[in-house]
Amino acid sequence: MSRAVLVLENGQVYTGRSFGAEGQTLGEAVFCTAMTGYQETLTDPSYHRQIVVATAPQIGNTGWNTEDSESLLGKRSEVRWSAEFIDHHDPGKIWVAGYAVRNPTRRVSNWRSSSSLEDELIRQGVVSISGIDTRALVRVLREHGSMKAGIFSGAALADTDELLAAVRSQPSMAGASLADEVSTAETYVVEAAGEPRYRVAAVDLGIKANTPRMLAARGVEVHVLPSTATLADVQAIDPDGFFLSNGPGDPVTADRAVELTRQVLAAKLPTFGICFGNQILGRALGRSTYKLKFGHRGINIPVIDVATGEVAITSQNHGFALEGQAGEEFDTDFGRARVSHVCANDGVVEGVELLDGTAFSVQYHPEAASGPHDAANLFDKFVAAMEKSRTEQVETEQEGTRS
Numbered sequence: 001m002s003r004a005v006l007v008l009e010n011g012q013v014y015t016g017r018s019f020g021a022e023g024q025t026l027g028e029a030v031f032c033t034a035m036t037g038y039q040e041t042l043t044d045p046s047y048h049r050q051i052v053v054a055t056a057p058q059i060g061n062t063g064w065n066t067e068d069s070e071s072l073l074g075k076r077s078e079v080r081w082s083a084e085f086i087d088h089h090d091p092g093k094i095w096v097a098g099y100a101v102r103n104p105t106r107r108v109s110n111w112r113s114s115s116s117l118e119d120e121l122i123r124q125g126v127v128s129i130s131g132i133d134t135r136a137l138v139r140v141l142r143e144h145g146s147m148k149a150g151i152f153s154g155a156a157l158a159d160t161d162e163l164l165a166a167v168r169s170q171p172s173m174a175g176a177s178l179a180d181e182v183s184t185a186e187t188y189v190v191e192a193a194g195e196p197r198y199r200v201a202a203v204d205l206g207i208k209a210n211t212p213r214m215l216a217a218r219g220v221e222v223h224v225l226p227s228t229a230t231l232a233d234v235q236a237i238d239p240d241g242f243f244l245s246n247g248p249g250d251p252v253t254a255d256r257a258v259e260l261t262r263q264v265l266a267a268k269l270p271t272f273g274i275c276f277g278n279q280i281l282g283r284a285l286g287r288s289t290y291k292l293k294f295g296h297r298g299i300n301i302p303v304i305d306v307a308t309g310e311v312a313i314t315s316q317n318h319g320f321a322l323e324g325q326a327g328e329e330f331d332t333d334f335g336r337a338r339v340s341h342v343c344a345n346d347g348v349v350e351g352v353e354l355l356d357g358t359a360f361s362v363q364y365h366p367e368a369a370s371g372p373h374d375a376a377n378l379f380d381k382f383v384a385a386m387e388k389s390r391t392e393q394v395e396t397e398q399e400g401t402r403s
Helices: 036-040 082-087 117-121 134-144 161-170 210-217 229-238 253-264 275-284 376-403
Strands: 003-008 013-019 025-032 050-054 098-100 127-130 145-151 188-190 198-203 220-225 240-242 271-273 290-307 313-324 329-332 335-343 349-354 357-363
Touching: 003 127, 003 161, 013 098, 013 117, 025 098, 025 134, 025 161, 025 290, 025 313, 036 050, 050 134, 082 161, 127 145, 127 229, 145 161, 161 198, 188 210, 198 210, 198 229, 198 376, 210 220, 210 376, 220 229, 229 253, 240 253, 240 376, 253 271, 253 275, 271 275, 271 376, 275 290, 275 313, 275 349, 290 349, 313 349, 335 357, 357 376
Parallel strands: 025 050, 050 098, 098 127, 198 220, 198 240, 240 271, 271 357
Antiparallel strands: 003 013, 003 145, 013 127, 025 145, 188 220, 290 313, 290 335, 329 335, 335 349, 349 357
């Protein structure tokens, strides 16, 4: 293996071996504490423009398969996708800018694997590094915060000052508008499993493949819209509910999605948001956002449901958060709302909701099954909100007929 270096904007250099493609890549260095699920991590669009450092010492044991990716490589329009097609026909696009690991496995051992992790990194041109002290690197990121970084190998290697200049000259994640870069260009449909019971308009800000699959399993036909969707696009579907997906970037840049959400809330359409979608809903309700020091990225992060005191073990990937305190209630243009969930580790807001039940969101990923099913009931809650809305609409129409 050839030499590779990872350079942080503070001037620290970590020397290791080239892993995956050779060349140069720039991004924000972040760390993920998950012991498993590297394929899901690498294909999560929320990691766009980030160099992910794995805290688990050995990576790659289970290879790469066509079932576990959270993004889709192929064009998603021109077809009505079934949940089964999403599961088994696409190796998934790798969205991370780069990957840093301690010890990549030399042998793949899983009956579902179709290739190795390194083969897929090479195939998709993802510049990565191995053989570095990831524990030391993670300690730096915890103490000083996520920072600009770069991985260099092969012909991209140069003297440290030149590499450091390249790292520092890249744009910051704060203020980055990235949802349009990962969103679908055209609307596509994921069919309900069995007889369709509801129809949902889902705005793709970086949606993960398992999200429409979880909705489809509950009889929901999911129309995935581009991040540029308007209220007219949503209304054209005649949906029973509205969904805001996860995604990358700074939520302060997402004014278009915030305005669309405000229009949807005014129309009283049941709304559910995840991760970036939580920040969008929060902003639509009048809350502000801020950048976390090093974010939450892992699959064992405890979250408290303020109303019940119950704790869910969750999967998370976010570097920004909503302002607020546990249980805090506040007025909005759409009625009273409250902070519904907080992180047990540091008190960061993990969910907001309107008290009338028409809209709610969480900062974590209930589709990721890290609990493994601690948070899956949120999809049932969304379905129940749509059913309640439909019932109330029918009753209103019947009352109008009688009068």
